[in-house]
Amino acid sequence: MEYIAEITHIKKQIDDFHLGPIDLRVEPGTITAIVGNNGSGKSTLLKLIMNLVNPDLGNVKLFGTLVYGEDESWKKHIAYQPQTVIGWDAFNGKTLKDFIASLYPDWDEDLFHNMVSTFQIPLNKKFNKLSQGMQQKLNLALTIPRNAPLLILDEPTSFMDIPSKKHLIDILVHWMDQGDRSIIFSSHQMEDIKKLSDYLFVLHNGNMIGNYEKDALLEKYKSYWIQNTTPLPNHTIPGEISRTDQQLISNQADRTEAFLMDEGMQWTKRTSLDLEDIVSLLLKPIETTNDEVT
Numbered sequence: 586m587e588y589i590a591e592i593t594h595i596k597k598q599i600d601d602f603h604l605g606p607i608d609l610r611v612e613p614g615t616i617t618a619i620v621g622n623n624g625s626g627k628s629t630l631l632k633l634i635m636n637l638v639n640p641d642l643g644n645v646k647l648f649g650t651l652v653y654g655e656d657e658s659w660k661k662h663i664a665y666q667p668q669t670v671i672g673w674d675a676f677n678g679k680t681l682k683d684f685i686a687s688l689y690p691d692w693d694e695d696l697f698h699n700m701v702s703t704f705q706i707p708l709n710k711k712f713n714k715l716s717q718g719m720q721q722k723l724n725l726a727l728t729i730p731r732n733a734p735l736l737i738l739d740e741p742t743s744f745m746d747i748p749s750k751k752h753l754i755d756i757l758v759h760w761m762d763q764g765d766r767s768i769i770f771s772s773h774q775m776e777d778i779k780k781l782s783d784y785l786f787v788l789h790n791g792n793m794i795g796n797y798e799k800d801a802l803l804e805k806y807k808s809y810w811i812q813n814t815t816p817l818p819n820h821t822i823p824g825e826i827s828r829t830d831q832q833l834i835s836n837q838a839d840r841t842e843a844f845l846m847d848e849g850m851q852w853t854k855r856t857s858l859d860l861e862d863i864v865s866l867l868l869k870p871i872e873t874t875n876d877e878v879t
């Protein structure tokens with residue numbers, strides 16, 4: 586399999602913050618959400634991927650090419666939206682668009698104008714005169730139409746109002762439908778993560794918790810209410826990650842159910858967990874999670 590991005594055993598220390606070791610492989614045609622607590626290293630990881638920060642150890646390959654050294658051919662395959670852009674303040678949207686469009690041969694002018702009209706972006710105002718949300722929208726309108734096969738977005742909707750977030754999800758879904766494209770984005774917005782991602786790459790205080798297929802997570806995390814007549818055993822049962830009275834939460838539903846059936850224990854109710862609850866469980870201190878879900 587030719588991966589779009591291959592991150593191998595990357596480590597980085599910035600002052601007293603340690604990131605890694607991190608291993609991540611991104612397949613073509615997929616969307617990966619980088620999820621984690623504040624300061625967990627999401628932006629730093631994206632900068633490492635873009636070769637804007639050098640790793641202390643490990644390496645990054647994009648489209649089969651190491652991102653260090655003289656061969657920068659990988660750059661033309663990537664459109665990166667950083668959280669803050671430097672150097673745009675004095676220019677208006679029209680000038681920025683003319684400059685950026687000239688650099689990208691596959692620039693999609695129609696998509697740019699659709700985004701300008703959907704988000705009602707004033708193209709005649711200087712970048713530093715726009716609100717934070719509007720700056721974010723213009724930044725996206727100057728990034729997505731580059732039509733590079735890999736789109737990297739750092740918290741794309743953090744300042745956006747609710748309808749705009751929904752519009753952006755539609756735009757990205759449509760963008761993905763048009764070819765063999767991939768997205769890596771960092772986000773705290775559960776709606777974006779739920780609707781867009783195929784994979785969740787979870788970070789906690791610089792540590793990699795895991796790279797999870799979203800559908801597998803939703804399938805494996807279940808909550809059970811066990812009949813009062815059959816008390817739960819004192820020991821931890823397969824898959825169990827927490828319990829209160831007769832309620833049990835498992836991250837390996839198949840193993841838990843096999844055990845309960847073997848022991849003749851019946852549940853009166855079984856529910857799937859929300860992705861938000863699952864992420865909260867994954868971000869709990871590492872020693873309390875049973876991390877076998879892949």
Ligand SMILES: Nc1ncnc2c1ncn2[C@@H]1O[C@H](COP(=O)(O)OP(=O)(O)OP(=O)(O)O)[C@@H](O)[C@H]1O
Binds near residue numbers: 621626
């Ligand atoms: N240039 C820098 N100088 C000093 N510390 C830095 C620098 N860049 C990042 N850090 C530190 O690295 C850690 C990770 O920061 P990063 O911005 O990658 O986290 P994040 O997960 O994106 O956070 P958030 O969700 O709050 O945006 C933080 O502790 C931050 O203070």
